[in-house]
Amino acid sequence: MIPSLAARHSWFEATARARLAGLLDAGSFTEILPPADSQPSPHLALLDLPGAFDDGVVVCHGQLEKKPIFAIAQEGQFMGGAVGEIHGAKIVGMLRRAAQEKPAAVLFLIDSGGVRLHEANAGLIAISEIMRAVLDARAAGVPVIALVGGSCGAFGGMGIVAKLCSAIIISEEGRLALSGPEVIETVAGVEEFDSKDRALVWRVTGGKHRYLMGDCAMLVEDDIAAFRRGATEFLASWTEPAPSVAHLRAGQQALEHRLAAYASYRDGLQVWAALGVAEPESVPLLDRDSLVALKEGLPT
Amino acid sequence: METLNFRFDSKPVPRAANPALCGVVGSGNLEILVKPGIEPEACRVRIKTSARGFGETWRAVLDSFATSHPAGGTVIAINDMGATPAVVTLRLAQALAEYQGGAL
Numbered sequence: 406m407i408p409s410l411a412a413r414h415s416w417f418e419a420t421a422r423a424r425l426a427g428l429l430d431a432g433s434f435t436e437i438l439p440p441a442d443s444q445p446s447p448h449l450a451l452l453d454l455p456g457a458f459d460d461g462v463v464v465c466h467g468q469l470e471k472k473p474i475f476a477i478a479q480e481g482q483f484m485g486g487a488v489g490e491i492h493g494a495k496i497v498g499m500l501r502r503a504a505q506e507k508p509a510a511v512l513f514l515i516d517s518g519g520v521r522l523h524e525a526n527a528g529l530i531a532i533s534e535i536m537r538a539v540l541d542a543r544a545a546g547v548p549v550i551a552l553v554g555g556s557c558g559a560f561g562g563m564g565i566v567a568k569l570c571s572a573i574i575i576s577e578e579g580r581l582a583l584s585g586p587e588v589i590e591t592v593a594g595v596e597e598f599d600s601k602d603r604a605l606v607w608r609v610t611g612g613k614h615r616y617l618m619g620d621c622a623m624l625v626e627d628d629i630a631a632f633r634r635g636a637t638e639f640l641a642s643w644t645e646p647a648p649s650v651a652h653l654r655a656g657q658q659a660l661e662h663r664l665a666a667y668a669s670y671r672d673g674l675q676v677w678a679a680l681g682v683a684e685p686e687s688v689p690l691l692d693r694d695s696l697v698a699l700k701e702g703l704p705t
Numbered sequence: 706m707e708t709l710n711f712r713f714d715s716k717p718v719p720r721a722a723n724p725a726l727c728g729v730v731g732s733g734n735l736e737i738l739v740k741p742g743i744e745p746e747a748c749r750v751r752i753k754t755s756a757r758g759f760g761e762t763w764r765a766v767l768d769s770f771a772t773s774h775p776a777g778g779t780v781i782a783i784n785d786m787g788a789t790p791a792v793v794t795l796r797l798a799q800a801l802a803e804y805q806g807g808a809l
Contacts, residue, residue, distance in 0.1 A: 420729055440738050441724040445784065453706040455753045455784045457730040458738055482731035 414629045416554040417578040421463050421478035424514055427629035428552075428636070429476065433467035438495060446489050448524040457483045460491040464499045466508065470637050475503050478514035481557035486517030488562065489524040493531020500538035504545040510640050511542060511549045513570060518585060519561020532562035539569045540648075548572075548645050552632050553579040554625075558610065560585040571645060572622035574635045575612040577693065581620065582610040604689065608673030613688060613696055617677060617703075618663075624700075626693050709752040709760050713771035717745045717778050718805065725803035728788075728796045735785040735793065737800040742780040754785035766790045770797045779804065 414427055425434055438459070445456025461483040466475050477496050479486040488496075496513075503511045520528035539549050551570040553559045558580030559567040567573055567581055575581065584592075586600035586609075599605060608614055616624040623639060625631040646652065667676050677685035681704045691699065720741045728736040735754075742749055748771050752763060770776065774797075781800070788796070 422726075439724070440726045440736075441740055450706075455706055455730060455755050455786060457736060457784055458726065458782070480729055482729040482734065484730075 413626070415627050416576060416629050416632055417556060417627050419629060420482065421480040421514065421516065424555075424629055424632075425463060425465060425467075425476055425478050428512065428514070428633050429465075429467035429469060429474070430471065434465055435467060436463060436465045437499065438464065443495075444491060446491055446524065448489060448527065452523055454523070460489060460495065461486060462492045462495050464495045469509070469512070469633070469640070472509035472640070474510050474512055475499050475508050476512040476514065479516045479555075479557075479563075481516035481555040484521055484523075486515075486555070486557045486563070487519060487521035488517060488528050488531050488535070489521040490527035490531055492521070493528065493535055497531070497534045497538045500535070500542045500549070503542045503547045503549075504538075507545060507547055509548075510636075511547060512552060512636055513539075513549055513566075514552045514555075515559040515563055515567050516553075516555025516557045517559060517561075517563040518557050519563050529562070532566065535562075535566050536569055539566060543571060543645055544648055546645050548640065548643055550574060550636055550639060552636065553581055553621075554612070554627060554632065555579070558582070568620070571643065572639060573615070573620065574623045574625055574632060574639060575615055575621040576625055576627045576632070577607075577612045577696075578627045579612040579615075580607070580610040581612075581615050586610070605672065608689065611673075613691075614673045614676070616696070617680060617682070617688070617700055624693055624697055707752075707754055707757045707760070709750075709754070709763055711750045711752075711764060711767055713748050713750070713768055713776075714746060715748040715771040715777040716775035718775045718801070720778060721804045721806065725800055727800045727803055730784045730786050733787055733789065733792065735783055735788040735796060737796050738782045739800045739804040740780045740782070742778055745778040748776040748779050748781060750781045750783065752783040752785060754783075754787075756785070756787045762790060763793075766793050767797075770794065774798065774801055776801060 440458035449456040461480045463478045548571040551567040551573040554576035586606045589598040590600040615621045625635040674685045724740040
């Protein structure tokens with residue numbers, strides 16, 4: 406086997422707990438509400454479904470290169486990482502605590518399809534509370550960094566939450582969007598979006614596309630150590646800006662420009678061509694370093 | 706969902722400082738939480754499983770585990786999403802090893 410592959414620990418394949426174990430400084434992981442102390446979802450029990458002791462999310466404090474940080478890790482293998490009432494309350498609690506205690510950052514390991522439909526309004530309310538809590542933590546000067554590279558990506562309400570974070574670090578395997586591919590196909594038909602076409606799904610929602618579009622601050626390899634290096638490097642040069650109306654207006658204008666420029670396109674390939682990529686069809690095959698070099702060479 | 710409760714005689718395992726968790730409640734998988742109990746010569750197991758009607762299979766798998774491993778003095782809680790007996794056996798051994806301080 407190629408040594409570099411043998412040494413790699415895939416973020417995509419790992420559980421939430423394994424990601425945290427490799428992301429934080431060794432021995433610094435301290436879980437809040439560990440499984441033995443927390444309650445599985447009462448809503449799932451009412452629906453006669455087995456819950457998880459941690460309700461699918463691990464919240465903790467620890468260290469990243471000796472700096473104190475908080476971390477939140479969603480478990481994509483449990484109910485698609487979907488946000489239920491307890492799951493959401495754990496996330497909100499950590500973010501509110503971050504606003505008070507001001508750690509160097511909150512690392513938010515998103516791996517979620519959005520609201521847990523079984524919990525209906527409780528899940529929707531949880532998502533809106535998470536959004537507010539992310540903004541409150543940032544307003545208190547605490548960067549909230551979304552790390553996206555799990556099998557469920559960041560979709561639905563959690564796609565919005567990801568975009569509310571200070572920055573997103575994503576791998577090629579990661580995906581980020583609002584409505585998931587199956588949802589779009591169900592609502593608007595296969596002519597609108599073919600969710601079975603995996604290559605198309607990645608060309609429209611995948612990490613490379615999001616990075617080329619400027620939606621994500623960094624593209625990293627599907628490797629726990631690469632996410633750790635990425636988060637460390639990002640935080641070393643990032644100061645949370647004070648919220649301002651001018652900043653919001655600029656963001657809104659950029660989105661309007663994007664809509665005007667790309668709304669008629671059907672595929673990432675067309676968008677990349679419009680961005681100035683000479684050979685868009687080669688993008689899916691590029692390795693991470695080549696893609697980063699390509700993006701840096703694009704006209705701005 | 707079905708809830709099952711079992712008690713097995715088992716040789717005592719040293720009491721651990723921290724509970725141990727392994728596995729995830731995903732399709733064909735399960736999570737196992739091992740905590741210290743009060744009966745040193747018995748292992749109590751509580752299972753919540755999405756697959757109904759497999760009580761005797763659970764009993765056989767767990768009995769074999771409690772006989773072949775020292776698991777006395779523990780309380781084991783399981784959330785199951787249709788794991789096969791082979792997966793259950795592996796996860797039980799993994800959970801007990803972690804309980805005793807063995808890393809993954």
